[in-house]
Amino acid sequence: xxxxxxxxxxxxxxxxxxxxxxxxxxxxxxxxxxxxxxxxxxxxxxxxxxxxxxxxxxxxxxxxxxxxxxxxxxxxxxxxxxxxxxxxxxxxxxxxxxxxxxxxxxxxxxxxxxxxxxxxxxxxxxxxxxxxxxxxxxxxxxxxxxxxxxxxxxxxxxxxxxxxxxxxxxxxxxxxxxxxxxxxxxxxxxxxxxxxxxxxxxxxxxxxxxxxxxxxxxxxxxxxxxxxxxxxxxxxxxxxxxxxxxxxxxxxxxxx
Amino acid sequence: xxxxxxxxxxxxxxxxxxxxxxxxxxxxxxxxxxxxxxxxxxxxxxxxxxxxxxxxxxxxxxxxxxxxxxxxxxxxxxxxxxxxxxxxxxxxxxxxxxxxxxxxxxxxxxxxxxxxxxxxxxxxxxxxxxxxxxxxxxxxxxxxxxxxxxxxxxxxxxxxxxxxxxxxxxxxxxxxxxxxxxxxxxxxxxxxxxxxxxxxxxxxxxxxxxxxxxxxxxxxxxxxxxxxxxxxxxxxxxxxxxxxxxxxxxxxxxxxxxxxxxxxxxxxxxxxxxxxxxxxxxxxxxxxxxxxxxxxxxxxxxxxxxxxxxxxxxxxxxxxxxxxxxxxxxxxxxxxxxxxxxxxxxxxxxxxxxxxxxxxxxxxxxxxxxxxxxxxxxxxxxxxxxxxxxxxxxxxxxxxxxxxxxxxxxxxxxxxxxxxxxxxxxxxxxxxxxxxxxxxxxxxx
Numbered sequence: 190x191x192x193x194x195x196x197x198x199x200x201x202x203x204x205x206x207x208x209x210x211x212x213x214x215x216x217x218x219x220x221x222x223x224x225x226x227x228x229x230x231x232x233x234x235x236x237x238x239x240x241x242x243x244x245x246x247x248x249x250x251x252x253x254x255x256x257x258x259x260x261x262x263x264x265x266x267x268x269x270x271x272x273x274x275x276x277x278x279x280x281x282x283x284x285x286x287x288x289x290x291x292x293x294x295x296x297x298x299x300x301x302x303x304x305x306x307x308x309x310x311x312x313x314x315x316x317x318x319x320x321x322x323x324x325x326x327x328x329x330x331x332x333x334x335x336x337x338x339x340x341x342x343x344x345x346x347x348x349x350x351x352x353x354x355x356x357x358x359x360x361x362x363x364x365x366x367x368x369x370x371x372x373x374x375x376x377x378x379x380x381x382x383x384x385x386x387x388x389x390x391x392x393x394x395x396x397x398x399x400x401x402x403x404x405x406x407x408x409x410x411x412x413x414x415x416x417x418x419x420x421x422x423x424x425x426x427x428x429x430x431x432x433x434x435x436x437x438x439x440x441x442x443x444x445x
Numbered sequence: 446x447x448x449x450x451x452x453x454x455x456x457x458x459x460x461x462x463x464x465x466x467x468x469x470x471x472x473x474x475x476x477x478x479x480x481x482x483x484x485x486x487x488x489x490x491x492x493x494x495x496x497x498x499x500x501x502x503x504x505x506x507x508x509x510x511x512x513x514x515x516x517x518x519x520x521x522x523x524x525x526x527x528x529x530x531x532x533x534x535x536x537x538x539x540x541x542x543x544x545x546x547x548x549x550x551x552x553x554x555x556x557x558x559x560x561x562x563x564x565x566x567x568x569x570x571x572x573x574x575x576x577x578x579x580x581x582x583x584x585x586x587x588x589x590x591x592x593x594x595x596x597x598x599x600x601x602x603x604x605x606x607x608x609x610x611x612x613x614x615x616x617x618x619x620x621x622x623x624x625x626x627x628x629x630x631x632x633x634x635x636x637x638x639x640x641x642x643x644x645x646x647x648x649x650x651x652x653x654x655x656x657x658x659x660x661x662x663x664x665x666x667x668x669x670x671x672x673x674x675x676x677x678x679x680x681x682x683x684x685x686x687x688x689x690x691x692x693x694x695x696x697x698x699x700x701x702x703x704x705x706x707x708x709x710x711x712x713x714x715x716x717x718x719x720x721x722x723x724x725x726x727x728x729x730x731x732x733x734x735x736x737x738x739x740x741x742x743x744x745x746x747x748x749x750x751x752x753x754x755x756x757x758x759x760x761x762x763x764x765x766x767x768x769x770x771x772x773x774x775x776x777x778x779x780x781x782x783x784x785x786x787x788x789x790x791x792x793x794x795x796x797x798x799x800x801x802x803x804x805x806x807x808x809x810x811x812x813x814x815x816x817x818x819x820x821x822x823x824x825x826x827x828x829x830x831x832x833x834x835x836x837x838x839x840x841x842x843x844x845x846x847x848x849x850x851x852x853x854x855x856x857x858x859x860x861x862x863x864x865x866x867x868x869x870x871x872x873x874x875x876x877x878x879x880x881x882x883x884x885x886x887x888x889x890x
Contacts, residue, residue, distance in 0.1 A: 199791060205759050205768055219771045221793045258769075261792045277512040374789035375706070375783035381596055 191245040192233045193292050195319070196226040196257035196262050196301045199309040212407045222258040223232065225263070225304025229365035229371040232319050232334055234266035235300050240336075243270050246295065252276060256388060264375035265382035270386070271295060275393040280405040281310075284308040285318030291391060298323070298360055300341070305330045305364040320362040328355050329364030448860025450476040450635075452667035452844070455480075455653055455679055458489040458828055459618060460623040460822045461671030464844075470630035471845055476663065477626075478655065480641040485622025488673045491799035493701060493739050495729060496719055496831040498562045499553040499607070501885045504869045505808075506556040507862060509834050513611050514864035515834035519621075522834060523628040525863035533621035536729065540612025540718045541572070544604045546585045547722020547741065554607060557718065557858060561865065569606045576717065578589075578710050587725035587743035591772075603779045604721060614729045618830060625837075642672075645683040645819065650857035652683065652818035669808070669820045674753040675819050676823035680814075686782045690876040691813030694824040698749040698765065698802040700773045702738040702796040703731055704794055707787035710737060713787035720889070724780040735792075736788070738777045738796075742887040746776065753800055755795045769794040806884045811840060811874035815845050815856070817833070820844055821876065828890035838863065842866070843871055 200206060204218040204237040222230075228243050230247065247262035252272040259270035272285050292298055299324075303316040313329075320327035332352065333344035343359045346366055376382070420427045437444045452468050454461045457479035465475040481487050496516050498509045501622035515522045516535040523532070523752075534810045544550045559562050582599035589595065615621050626636055644656035645668060654664035672679045674696040680687045687693075702703060706712035711734065718729040728736050740746060748767055760767050774794035782788045804824030811822050822840050829836065839860045847853050857872030872878075884890065 201794075203765065203768070203793070219763075219769065219774075219794060224793070227792065229755075258792075373708075374791045376780055376784055376787055376789060378781075380790065 190240065190299045191291045192236060192243055192245045192300045192302065193298045194226070194229050194245060194267065194399075195221040195247050195288055195315070196230065196245050196247050196258055196264065197307045197309075198249060198251050199301065199307055199413060200249070202308060206412070208410045209411055211409045213304045214410065220254065220257065223304050223307050223309075223316060223322070225365055225367065225409045226262075228367060228369045229302035229304050229363075230262050230265045231372040232363075233300070233359045234363060235370065236336060243269045247290060248288060249273070250275060250279060250284055250393070251433065259388055260374075260383050263386045263388075264380040266364070266379075268386065272387040272388055272390045273342040273393055273396065274390060277396045279393070281312045281314035281318060282404065283402045284335070285315050285322060285400070287393055287396055288315070288319055289322040290396045290398050291423045292397075293323075295299045295389070300336075300346060300360060301325070301362045303362065303364050314321070316362050323360070323362075325360050325362050326340040327362040328357065331363050332366050332368035334363065334369060425443075447654065447662040447664045450663065450665040452476070452669065453478060453663060453667045454666040454671055456489055456671035456673055457484045457622070457626065457636055457638070457657065458671065458673050459485060459492065459622050460673070460825060460836055461669070462622050462629060463834050464669055464671060464822060465634045466629040466632065467837040467841030468627050468844065469629050469634040469831070470529040471841055473667075475634040476665070477629075477631070477636045478640050478642055478657070479636070479638050482638050483619075485619040486621070488799045488802070489622055490619040491701070491797045491850045492618040492830045493727075493729065493737060494618040494621070495727065496535065496561075497542075497612045497718060497720065497738075498543050498557065498609050499540075499548070499720065500554065500556070500828075500890045501549065502881070502883050503556045503559050503759075504561060504873050505890055506553070507560045507865065507867050507869060508835055509827055510560055510562050511835045511862040511865050512831045513832070516615060516831070517611065519624075522819045523624055526628040526631055528621055528624050528625070528627045530620055530650040530830045532624055533618070534616045536613045536616050536730070537611065537739065538613040538717045541567070541576075541611040541719070541725055542607045542694055542720045544610070544724035545583065545721070547587065547725060547743075548609060549885075557607070557609075562609060562711040563611055563657065565608045565610070566605060567608050569602060571882070573607055578707055578787060579643060580784060580786055582783075583723055584783050585721075585723050587663055587745060589745050590775050592745075595779070597639070612718055615830070625632045636717050642679065642682070647681065647816055647819075650685070650815075650817055652816055656861055659685050665669065666818050667820065667848065669822060669844070671822045674802045675826070676802050676821070678753070680821070680823070683814065683816050683819050686816050686819055686821075688813045690810065692785060692805045692810055692824065692876055692878060692880070694802055694804050694810065695750050696753045696756065697807040697827075697884050698751050698798065698803055698828065699740065700777070700796060700798045701740075702739060702769070702777045702794065703733075703735045703787050704778050704781065704795075705784060705791070706736060710787075713737065721784060724775055726780050729779060736781060737749045739888065740773075740777055742890060746773075751800070756800060762784055769796055769798050772821070785849075801825070801888070803827070806882075806885050807888070807890055808881050808884050809816065809874055810876045811843070811871065812876045813843070814876065816866060818848075820847075826890065
């Protein structure tokens with residue numbers, strides 16, 4: 190069984206992002222593996238541990254520095270990596286086509302995991318385009334995953350806290366959500382082993398993907414304006430708790 | 446008429462607040478002025494708040510050990526003041542100093558004996574009985590992960606440890622300063638926040654007071670610089686002070702990492718503060734069963750001296766601002782992972798980045814200055830949190846003695862440590878001293 194996991198090299202959520210050119214950020218900051226992709230890798234590695242016959246291949250598209258994220262995936266338990274090299278930031282269409290060709294050239298996917306979104310562009314498109322190109326079913330924001338023979342049963346987190354249980358057949362594309370698992374981080378011996386694992390480097394041009402008839406470009410980036418304001422709750426402990434519950438329920442809507 | 450106090454203390458961090466507390470108890474009408482919004486909100490808040498006794502000099506050990514007594518008796522020190530935020534807690538984990546080439550532990554042991562510090566000698570078997578996750582191989586010299594030699598397999602073992610049972614850390618350094626502020630207020634001391642000093646006024650070599658950014662002038666015959674990483678900027682505002690210091694201070698950027706404990710190991714409740722010169726780091730438990738990993742400033746690590754205003758504004762770019770860097774995250778976590786091979790290392794750096802107010806020899810300046818009435822408690826170099834209550838008492842005595850006519854430069858004050866009963870020469874911390882080459886030139890002091 191071959192499990193491909195698409196990962197992305199993204200700016201650290203804690204980094205201070207500054208806009209350098211109209212459509213570029215200052216890249217001399219810390220980059221990390223897209224956090225949802227950590228859940229994707231973790232789930233793939235768990236399947237491999239349970240089944241014994243699975244190979245986990247991490248795939249990414251980006252600049253040479255994206256290899257760091259592939260090495261992180263390898264340290265977390267992926268067997269090998271594929272790095273599709275490009276200097277230009279690709280849109281979702283190009284990304285999905287490049288991933289499709291690279292995966293098809295490499296092997297026969299039974300499951301493809303991605304994160305439910307990337308935290309930098311948050312385009313919410315790549316996994317759907319990938320599934321369409323490969324003629325696979327796709328589900329996103331997956332919070333529970335079970336593989337039984339050729340059958341996959343997932344729980345998806347939906348709007349308003351609802352959960353849907355969906356059955357899929359293999360092969361399929363799974364968009365991992367935060368609730369899917371708790372990623373177990375690598376130890377130094379695993380990180381050292383990952384340095385020796387195979388990473389196949391492919392130039393984007395050499396994949397000869399079908400040139401899309403349309404493209405999306407980012408024209409301008411603007412720093413987010415922090416509009417939130419701190420609010421101090423006053424009163425006795427009981428009153429404060431009551432106010433807090435009301436805010437969480439009615440304003441933040443994170444509890445029912 | 447300008448508001449007038451007996452003493453203005455610039456800074457309301459862990460150094461400035463105890464000075465005010467002690468002066469207020471001596472009858473001085475004090476005012477702490479801080480540019481931030483609350484007590485201890487600056488570099489104090491980011492302190493690892495380690496309470497350990499090992500220092501490179503005997504007086505350093507004595508002062509630290511004196512400090513233990515304050516933390517062990519915190520409520521009493523504060524005069525049983527009520528603080529609506531609660532009291533900071535001393536987490537008395539005990540402190541392990543691994544015997545390694547990275548520390549002159551033989552000298553430390555000699556100082557412990559001279560001062561009377563309680564300690565035990567542990568062999569490797571004892572260390573592993575107390576901390577089963579430690580791999581006690583020797584990894585010296587300290588290297589960075591970019592160096593292939595970092596990953597070489599070790600062949601030698603460490604030679605045990607000195608264990609100091611009274612050591613540990615304070616769980617909330619910022620809260621500890623809030624506690625001191627409340628205690629100071631009961632003695633009549635006052636604090637103002639969000640107030641930036643832009644001028645130290647003087648006339649005929651006597652300090653007169655300060656001017657704030659909004660134009661407010663406040664007068665006092667005594668002004669104390671306890672401005673932490675901004676100390677050199679304050680010294681440069683005071684006539685002749687910067688020029689009169691043989692030892693200077695500047696702001697050094699520092700990163701501290703938070704890494705989860707290995708699965709199944711309750712480091713938060715069962716772990717010890719550990720100084721590990723063999724791999725150039727120290728570590729202590731942190732909330733969430735995390736390891737807090739600080740750096741002991743090994744020679745192979747870069748040092749970034751920064752402008753504190755630019756740093757706190759997040760300016761200066763990668764490695765010069767207040768954001769963690771991936772390179773240092775790896776350096777500190779991987780170093781701990783050599784000691785604890787089962788340590789899980791997250792992909793995303795987590796921790797704190799702040800500044801040391803570092804002196805030329807990493808030993809503080811606790812002194813008068815060449816401007817009459819202007820005093821300095823600066824250059825704490827990341828290693829004085831534990832000493833802060835002692836510094837408060839010592840500085841108050843120094844200020845009072847000088848104001849009453851002592852020529853501290855000619856006849857240095859002999860300060861008696863209240864708890865351990867030992868006296869030492871405050872001239873040790875003089876601004877006029879030559880660089881002290883007995884220092885470790887690191888956070889170890």
